[in-house]
Amino acid sequence: MECRNCKNTLKHKFADLESSPPSNSFISEEGLNEVEHYYPLKIFVCEKCFLVQVDEYKKTETIFDDSYAYFSSFSKSWLEHAKKYSYEIKDYLDLNSESMVIEVASNDGYLLKNFKDMGIPCLGVEPTKNTAKVSMQKGIETICEFFGEELGKYLVNQNKQADLIIGNNVLAHVPDIHDFVQGFTETLKPEGIVTLEFPYLVNLIKLNQFDTIYHEHFSYLSITAIKDVFGKHDLEIFKIDELDTHGGSLRVYVKRVESKRAITPSVGKILDLEKEVGIDKIEFYENFQEKCDTIKLELLEFLISKKKEGAKVAAYGAAAKGNTLLNYCGVKKDLLSFVVDASPYKQGKYLPGSRIPVVNMDVLLKEKPDYIIILPWNLKTEITALLKEKCDWNYKLVVPIPALEIFEE
Numbered sequence: 280m281e282c283r284n285c286k287n288t289l290k291h292k293f294a295d296l297e298s299s300p301p302s303n304s305f306i307s308e309e310g311l312n313e314v315e316h317y318y319p320l321k322i323f324v325c326e327k328c329f330l331v332q333v334d335e336y337k338k339t340e341t342i343f344d345d346s347y348a349y350f351s352s353f354s355k356s357w358l359e360h361a362k363k364y365s366y367e368i369k370d371y372l373d374l375n376s377e378s379m380v381i382e383v384a385s386n387d388g389y390l391l392k393n394f395k396d397m398g399i400p401c402l403g404v405e406p407t408k409n410t411a412k413v414s415m416q417k418g419i420e421t422i423c424e425f426f427g428e429e430l431g432k433y434l435v436n437q438n439k440q441a442d443l444i445i446g447n448n449v450l451a452h453v454p455d456i457h458d459f460v461q462g463f464t465e466t467l468k469p470e471g472i473v474t475l476e477f478p479y480l481v482n483l484i485k486l487n488q489f490d491t492i493y494h495e496h497f498s499y500l501s502i503t504a505i506k507d508v509f510g511k512h513d514l515e516i517f518k519i520d521e522l523d524t525h526g527g528s529l530r531v532y533v534k535r536v537e538s539k540r541a542i543t544p545s546v547g548k549i550l551d552l553e554k555e556v557g558i559d560k561i562e563f564y565e566n567f568q569e570k571c572d573t574i575k576l577e578l579l580e581f582l583i584s585k586k587k588e589g590a591k592v593a594a595y596g597a598a599a600k601g602n603t604l605l606n607y608c609g610v611k612k613d614l615l616s617f618v619v620d621a622s623p624y625k626q627g628k629y630l631p632g633s634r635i636p637v638v639n640m641d642v643l644l645k646e647k648p649d650y651i652i653i654l655p656w657n658l659k660t661e662i663t664a665l666l667k668e669k670c671d672w673n674y675k676l677v678v679p680i681p682a683l684e685i686f687e688e
């Protein structure tokens with residue numbers, strides 16, 4: 280396999296999570312009698328450019344098809360995060376009714392809605408039909424396509440050059456990272472900028488977040504690796520914010536190399552930090568498999584011991600990361616009865632692979648499990664508070680990552 284960035288032949292394995300179905304392909308009742316497609320989930324690290332990456336086993340079109348079930352608007356804290364960002368960036372760039380904001384992977388319009396409300400012209404680019412449809416119903420102009428060089432050229436032809444391009448949790452999702460980044464180069468106005476948010480590889484490694492590895496995530500990003508990618512498209516990072524979202528993300532601000540904007544000290548700070556941890560040494564990436572396996576054993580030991588005790592265990596949050604975890608651990612509904620999720624698009628369906636039923640809150644209140652595992656650990660505070668408000672029996676909460684933790688609230 281070739282490196283997505285530098286074409287070097289990949290030989291260093293970072294993690295092998297066996298095989299599993301795509302994490303967002305939830306199964307309907309009728310689908311239970313159908314065959315499910317499993318793909319290997321093997322991650323490599325390039326020893327030349329240090330891009331951590333999964334091989335593309337599954338065609339992108341079939342991952343982001345009509346059954347794709349991720350709707351951004353069902354996480355309250357994510358909506359708040361998006362709103363705060365919208366106001367901040369409006370002031371930072373002085374955006375007004377003459378500006379153009381484009382969001383790539385605009386999902387159901389959860390973010391662009393804020394720009395629309397502020398009277399700033401905006402456009403969404405979203406390849407999944409069902410989410411794009413919801414976005415259009417909110418009155419947000421949305422193009423149902425994959426972003427890249429070709430679409431960038433088309434947008435410029437349509438007089439849609441951007442002052443701001445936003446890409447949240449999408450850079451890691453693109454199979455052809457060079458075509459995608461060239462799309463920015465095509466679409467940006469001379470002083471326009473791109474802001475991108477993505478989970479940070481250093482946190483993934485330090486905090487054992489192996490469940491954030493799934494087929495839809497082609498790359499796992501450090502600044503060292505993506506700086507090199509942008510450079511090949513006459514773009515450079517000029518500012519970096521460190522964020523708490525998704526277990527520790529970065530927001531990078533990217534400009535054209537020839538732009539007059541100054542590079543802030545935040546960039547050098549992160550690059551120094553990466554040097555310090557050894558991001559450009561292969562040793563930094565070794566032993567990650569052992570960490571994955573420790574978590575697997577801890578979770579299985581917990582589930583098996585509770586099963587023996589006759590305790591009832593359920594989970595909250597049918598997030599993609601939960602599917603990686605449950606499938607790697609080989610957990611099925613005999614060990615974990617059901618998963619509660621707020622999204623009606625997931626309720627009544629079954630988790631890919633494990634086939635654990637996804638139910639609504641009423642089932643949780645009726646079944647009163649002794650233990651509730653919070654699968655989206657990045658939303659631990661939000662979910663803990665929600666459960667405290669709704670549940671009136673004695674239960675314990677469990678978070679499996681970075682290490683199995685059982686607590687009461």
Ligand SMILES: [Zn+2]
Nearest residue numbers: 282285325328
């Ligand atoms: Zn490489």
